[in-house]
Amino acid sequence: MRGMGLPLLYLDVDGPLIPFGGPAGWHVEHLTGRRVREVVGRAAEGHPLLGRLDPRVGARLAGLRCRPVWATTWEHEANVCVAPLLGLPPWPVLEEPDGAAPAGLPPGVHWKAPLVVGHAGGAAFAWVDDEIGTADREWVAARHPGPALLLRVDPRTGLTDEDLTALEEWLRVPV
Template sequence: MTSAAERPLLFLDVDGPLIPFGSSSAHSQPATADVSTPVDQGNPLLTRLDPGIGARLVALGCHLIWASTWMEEANETVAPRIGLPKLPLVEWPDVCAEEGPRGLHWKTRPLVERANGRPFIWVDDEISAMDRQWVAASHSGPSLLHHVDPTKGLQDADFSALAGWLRSLVPR
């Protein structure tokens, strides 16, 4: 992976992978200085963000893209708390132009379109077997649809799986 244009894309959801839905006591992190924004007010789930996870995501060497309904709020609120720069985001269509098969996630088609044949990883807590099947049939490049346990968020095992898949892309 030499240039930014050649790096795999990593589409990243916020709720579930970065903000786990499990017990808040298991995920509370000490507040970091000078990263509070007006959007923070009234959102106690932001304390579940791991301030070190951004560095781990950057270390994967992918082109990171928000794939979340948080949209620009992910850059304003989440990114500074986890040590990420402002990231591009997927602009979701107002309505899906075509209905997909039953069980296909509404994000799947726009992510494949955005990848446009490039290798990509999709990290989300709502990925199904139908999404995997549809991507395998509709995307010409390599892909990894990585389901994250929403009660735990991204864990060491998840990062190992992502890094292993990325290593498999490198020709030997």
């Protein structure tokens, strides 16, 4: 199948794509409420932060050499509310387990870590999230035989130009 050899990209929404803003509460709106309603319609109701999505980030994401997967509590709503505002097609969704976090995870390991590693099945992947920490890096390194980039994004700013460049360069390396 076309694209099957490409690295996977697991992408979070809250933090990386919808920044939380700085300590004084500042943040940048890239889209007006009118634009959000035009594109998303009634599905935008109850999601007041969608205007923080940056279509320029969407354009950079669209150009990445990878197989993208949503790895976010937005789950399938990411394809309804987030992707259209970024100019992206629908992506597959890494689904959360029902109920409690997977048992047996050491403290500090994100609940997404075993899902990402399990889904990747040994294939090269980048995981972009604002909640990645040292425990995740160690846990993944011990269980995932292939190349992995765990890119922590500052949730105050969201994905920066530097983050996107680092991601592009890592994805460009043949695996």
